[in-house]
Amino acid sequence: QVQLQQSGAELVKPGTSVKLSCKASGYTFTSNHMNWIKQTTGQGLEWIGIINPGSGGTSYNVKFKGKATLTVDKSSSTAFMQLSSLTPEDSAVYYCAPGAFAYWGQGTLVTVSS
């Protein structure tokens, strides 16, 4: 069955970067674009961007351009999202979800605090 295993919770300092991972199994990794979504209590669910694992092509929500960078490693069927210049407003749960949201990872909690 389809599984998406995301990396563990992160506590990071303002101004630094963090790289989250999402390891996919149970389907052909390159057959579905991978979405990344941010969830906060205040802003709800926000779509960050999408990556084509086959080509590496990306498309970002303008709001997250310069904040998020999406990459993949096809050899390990893993998608990555790097978040840079972190501020407390980046504190959230981040999900990966391939295709049309039929499957979701368990989420990674990122806390930005000094």
Added chain:
Amino acid sequence: DVVLTQTPPTLSATIGQSVSISCRSSQSLLHSNGNTYLHWLLQRPGQSPQLLIYLVSRLESGVPNRFSGSGSGTDFTLKISGVEAEDLGVYYCVQGTHAPWTFGGGTKLELK
């Protein structure tokens, strides 16, 4: 960006009651290819969202048929025909017609 407005924000129901959630879009969600990319998700407490309905009215595999979706253009509805305890949580609509994809604000279904 497309704004999805869900109503009501909170819904109180008894077990067995039928309920409906509305999702209204600021733009038509009919894509030039003829599809309407409006989907419904349920997020149970402490869990990741799960897909219930895709393309307005298509039931995701494994989802009980008490869930149904309808609508077109800018107005969409999710109906639960006979709420069960496992249905409690927050329901979201999401659109994938116009980039960036956007989500509704959510409707929390709770027990009366």
